[in-house]
Amino acid sequence: MEPIKVWEFHEAPAEYKALTPHGGDEDWLALVPKEYAGRWIPWLETGPFGCCDVSVHELPDGSTVHIGAHS
DSSP states (O other), rough: OOOOOOOOOGOOOOOHHTTTOSTEEEEEEEOOOOTTTTTOHHHHHSSSGGSSSEEEEEEETEEEEEEOOOO
16 A cells, blocks of 8 residues: 655645645645545644645546645
8 A cells, every 4th residue: 555645735746836725825735545545544634744724636647636624
């Protein structure tokens, strides 16, 4: 199984950063491989990853990009 990859937002690959709807309030970005589809990953959904909002974007290969923002 591929690992979940996490970056500080400003260090993430540009193609993933371009998916953001948060307008400059981003903190973190995670690439979640398709093997994790349907699994609850608590630290991506709650807590400091996105203290106010986490957007999820599905990629053509079934992976997802999660972007955590503070407002």
